[in-house]
Amino acid sequence: MKSYNHYIGGQWVDPAGGEWFDTENPYTGEVWARIARGTESDVSRAVSAAKMAFEGEWGSMNPTKRGKLLVRLAELIEREAPRLGEIEVRDNGKLIAEMGAQTRYMAEWYRYYGGLADKIEGAVIPTDKPGIFNFTRYEPLGVVAMITPWNSPLLLLTWKLAAALAAGNTAVVKPSEFTSASTLEFAELFEEAGFPPGVFNVVTGFGAEAGAPLVVHPHVEKVAFTGSDVAGQKIYEAAAKKIMPVTLELGGKSPNIVFADADMEAAVMGAISGIFAATGQTCIAGSRLLLQRSIHDDFVKRLVEVAGEARMGDPMSPETHVGPITTRSQFQKVLDYIGIAKAEGATCVLGGGPYSGPSTKGSQFVAPTIFTNVRNDMRIAQEEVFGPVLSVIPFEDEVEAIAIANDIDFGLAAGVWTSDIGRALRMSERLRAGTVWVNTYRAVSFTSPFGGYKRSGEGRESGKEAIKEFLQVKSVWIAQEASTQNPFIIR
Known part of the structure; x- marks a missing residue:
């Protein structure tokens, strides 16, 4: 039986609490692997690694190089897609025809956003203020927490991760406790692709023990979540206390x-x-x-x-x-x-x-x-x-x-x-x-935005719109000459 540890800072790390839990094959009912049971200590370590990468090598890397790493990751995904698909079937019981197609197709998201990485452009604003130059720039948020469900673990992670990395953020992922194995196997590809340590981190475990501490961690700047509307509401409420943006892809009754x-x-x-x-x-x-x-x-x-x-x-x-x-x-x-x-x-x-x-x-x-x-x-x-x-x-x-x-x-x-x-x-x-x-159903693409109205969610994944979910805009004002105007009134 295989045992999986957390993936933090480019290393495989034992759970701080020294505990693992079993994962079962839904078809046979048999336990086939052990998963690290994460706690707040593991979450803190992962967020620290992600923050260090954001403030270090990854944050200083130019967008073109980031994009090339994402394209390289896409190539590795294509190579490993059959194996990753089989792991997902073993973990969630969905059809190999479906999961194999998903793991192959998800490479396109990394290739697409790899191409977008160096095309995030601000604008020069023609203002009404004489002698002042004003422009905008889009900047990454920082550490993004990603919480993913058990039905399509890697594809739904990809919808978040590809855009977030292209925008220059780092990530800490908490996959479902029922289907963690494929995300951990996927983590191995980041080192081979050449990503700096800490850009991508995985902490496994249960919602109350690992997911909740991740959402409220002070150094997490955004949460991207897919799951039920009830769980999404709780995350939304926790994020509101921090005045923190979220992307929520929740339930449906279509x-x-x-x-x-x-x-x-x-x-x-x-x-x-x-x-x-x-x-x-x-x-x-x-x-x-x-x-x-x-x-x-x-x-x-x-x-x-x-x-x-x-x-x-x-x-x-x-x-x-x-x-x-x-x-x-x-x-x-x-x-x-x-x-x-x-x-x-x-x-x-x-x-x-x-x-x-x-x-x-x-x-x-x-x-x-x-x-x-x-x-x-x-x-x-x-x-x-x-x-x-x-x-x-x-x-x-x-x-x-x-x-x-x-x-x-x-x-x-x-x-x-x-x-x-x-x-x-x-x-x-x-x-x-x-x-x-x-006249069709269940068609999705990396080129088209996806998300919900009402209790089905907040924000969009996929398409050009998604990358803006992981950016913040800054307005820069530069006076061409020093001013001696009245300092007590707004310019």
Whole structure:
């Protein structure tokens, strides 16, 4: 069994408290590694290393050289992507097809932001003040704390880290206690790429013991977090006490809206992709399927047929469609919500409980589940389940579809299926969501900003917009000649 230590200041460091904890394979239920259990002492050491790097070699490095290091890191990621993907599958139980694609694709973020590193430009401001030269400059914040979830550990870290490093910051990462191994394996690449010690640090452990001290540490200048809205709110509150900026990518309850004029087969596949891909364990899950009444029954019939053919089993097998739920607590939560939906009066037309079969080993499988007769005010339609559970809600027209879609505390994403370009544009304008997909679902890119409205978050990741999340702007005023004006009035 492999034991993992913290990665601090370019070195592998034993936990200060001398304790490790086990990490399990969700598919087999077997313990396969030990992870260092971090404490406030470990966090302080990591933040000090990051601060030293920021004030030293990394902070004085020119942006072009920083960019080249990021491009070199991208090359190493491409080399190691298959291995990193397999580690993630072992840790979180998601499909190798999905995790392998993610670890390969994440190299593009480092390459993209490597190119942006030396293109962060201020401006000369034409002011109304004679004899004064005014310009702006963008500067890094300093040490950034990054707290990442268990569903896509490395990709969601990448969405934060690539932009933060390109902007000139240093990082301390606290990955989920359920999926820390891939982040620690990833840390090995930084030394090989040539990054100075302390630029990238990893402290593992539990939220209360390692995550909370990291957020409130006085030398942390920003927090970038992906996780639940409840945890995000706590981080936001803690950051507010420090007057500290945050980037929060939180939960979702995304509507996937199908109109009668849509391509039926494409929309059925899009609905399945939206909720059953990644076992529904994704913040952008299209967990509310809004169907125009005239096609409701036929669509549900076809949806049940296709979803019922999904193969469940070993996530390492390319033949598997749906893997296990990542954690035991999440497995129970999904089952609890299925019970809540039934008690609320929703009709279960597929699944509805645990799944066991010849290709499943552990006990953390939930059958793909579809509920009809769902009202939008039901808990199953309002609260994030984070599992393979779909609520089907009928609507009459565009007005009702918008009303239902927006009647939610979340606003991360939405899908629209229609052959009417005018409708597509109207819906994309009126939906209160950070991402709107039309005739597709779950498309993301390093070139396009991602983030949420309402309780789905604050700030944006990816695209050019993301790099500004890790910068602060300074205005510089230079008088061309010494002034003897009245010193008691504003210039």
